[in-house]
Amino acid sequence: xxxxxxxxxxxxxxxxxxxxxxxxxxxxxxxxxxxxxxxxxxxxxxxxxxxxxxxxxxxxxxxxxxxxxxxxxxxxxxxxxxxxxxxxxxxxxxxxxxxxxxxxxxxxxxxxxxxxxxxxxxxxxxxxxxxxxxxxxxxxxxxxxxxxxxxxxxxxxxxxxxxxxxxxxxxxxxxxxxxxxxxxxxxxxxxxxxxxxxxxxxxxxxxxxxxxxxxxxxxxxxxxxxxxxxxxxxxxxxxxxxxxxxxxxxxxxxxxxxxxxxxxxxxxxxxxxxxxxxxxxxxxxxx
Numbered sequence: 234x235x236x237x238x239x240x241x242x243x244x245x246x247x248x249x250x251x252x253x254x255x256x257x258x259x260x261x262x263x264x265x266x267x268x269x270x271x272x273x274x275x276x277x278x279x280x281x282x283x284x285x286x287x288x289x290x291x292x293x294x295x296x297x298x299x300x301x302x303x304x305x306x307x308x309x310x311x312x313x314x315x316x317x318x319x320x321x322x323x324x325x326x327x328x329x330x331x332x333x334x335x336x337x338x339x340x341x342x343x344x345x346x347x348x349x350x351x352x353x354x355x356x357x358x359x360x361x362x363x364x365x366x367x368x369x370x371x372x373x374x375x376x377x378x379x380x381x382x383x384x385x386x387x388x389x390x391x392x393x394x395x396x397x398x399x400x401x402x403x404x405x406x407x408x409x410x411x412x413x414x415x416x417x418x419x420x421x422x423x424x425x426x427x428x429x430x431x432x433x434x435x436x437x438x439x440x441x442x443x444x445x446x447x448x449x450x451x452x453x454x455x456x457x458x459x460x461x462x463x464x465x466x467x468x469x470x471x472x473x474x475x476x477x478x479x480x481x482x483x484x485x486x487x488x489x490x491x492x493x494x495x496x497x498x499x500x501x502x503x504x505x506x507x508x509x510x511x512x513x514x515x516x517x518x519x520x
Contacts, residue, residue, distance in 0.1 A: 250346075250354025251361075254328060258362060269366060272317040273373045280306045280313065281377065301478045303380055308480040310379040311469040312442030314370050315462055318363045318401050319436060322408035323429045325359040326416030330425055333417070348514040352507070356409040363405040364398055371397075371473075381473040393472040400468035403499045404461060410506035414513040436462050445483050461502050464495035 284305040329351075332338040341351060371381060371394075382390045412429070419425045439453055440446070440462035446454055457463050470478075471487040478485055 248354070250351055251358045254355055254358035255361060257328070258358070269369055272313055272366065272370050275316070276306075276310065276313045276370065276374060276379075277377060280309050283309070300484055301383075301475065303474060303478050303480050304378075305481060306374075306378060307380045307474060308470075309443060310370075310374045310381060311466050311473060312440075313374075314367050314397070314401070314469055315404075315440070315442055315466045316437060317366050317370060318405050318465065319408065319433065319462055321363050321366060322359055322405045323412050323433055325355060325362075325409040326412030326414075326429075327422065327425065328355060329413055329416040330419055330422055333420075342517070348517075349511055352410060352413055352510045352514055355413055356406050356507075359409040360402045360405045363401050367397065367401050368394075383474075396472035397469050400465050400472075400496060400499065403496065403503050404465040407461065407499065407503035407506045410503070410510040414506070414510040417510075417513050417517045436460060439463075441466050445481065445485075447483065461499055464498045467495040468492055468499075 329338065332341070342348065371379075375381060382393055385393060415428055416425055419428075435456075439449075439456045440460050441457065442462065446457040446463070449457060467487060470485070471492045476487050476489075
């Protein structure tokens with residue numbers, strides 16, 4: 234009889250980490266409900282309240298021929314999807330920190346399971362959560378009056394949803410790798426939460442989630458261009474609203490080249506964060 238090789242097959246080790254995290258997500262009802270309800274409430278209260286003000290201002294602007302004018306709620310809807318994905322992804326590393334504090338991560342590190350499997354399993358479970366949340370937000374937004382997929386056929390809507398999920402998944406994976414890198418280097422949940430909060434606010438407010446970035450000072454415009462969240466929102470708006478539209482008195486035009494460039498930025502960010510997380514996990518020592 235052949236001896237054990239000491240290696241765990243990819244489809245076993247990876248799937249175990251993935252499935253364990255998904256079970257935890259669905260079993261903790263408070264976490265599940267809050268993660269799904271919070272973005273819906275944000276859109277319902279903040280979006281509806283702000284849309285009444287912005288729509289009054291944009292009514293004075295007449296868009297060019299062939300340019301559809303959309304309400305602020307629709308414009309902001311893409312930002313809410315992106316915001317939720319950002320928060321979910323950055324807090325994904327909390328799972329690793331809890332496992333460290335409970336001693337489980339020490340046992341996992343001591344097993345034959347390659348550490349890359351831990352990163353990928355946690356990362357893709359976070360992507361699955363982000364996809365679930367994004368679909369729920371889109372459905373809830375349509376109920377509220379968000380004009381996503383307006384005039385689309387059934388096939389066009391399906392393609393648009395897949396496009397949105399591709400952008401959301403790539404963005405989420407990159408930030409989950411970043412969160413895992415931070416978590417494996419931290420010892421206290423308070424420290425992790427502080428760093429995540431420090432990252433979240435600048436990333437969110439230097440993006441085009443709630444307002445256009447054209448009025449930003451030059452240095453903030455440069456940050457917005459380099460911000461992965463901006464590129465995620467570009468992709469969501471392109472697929473959900475269209476290639477050209479008017480909102481808040483400003484005309485937006487997204488060409489296929491712009492959207493491809495935005496996706497390549499997200500893909501490059503994701504690959505870079507994966508390499509960083511693999512390096513951090515390979516060096517990590519859990520006692």
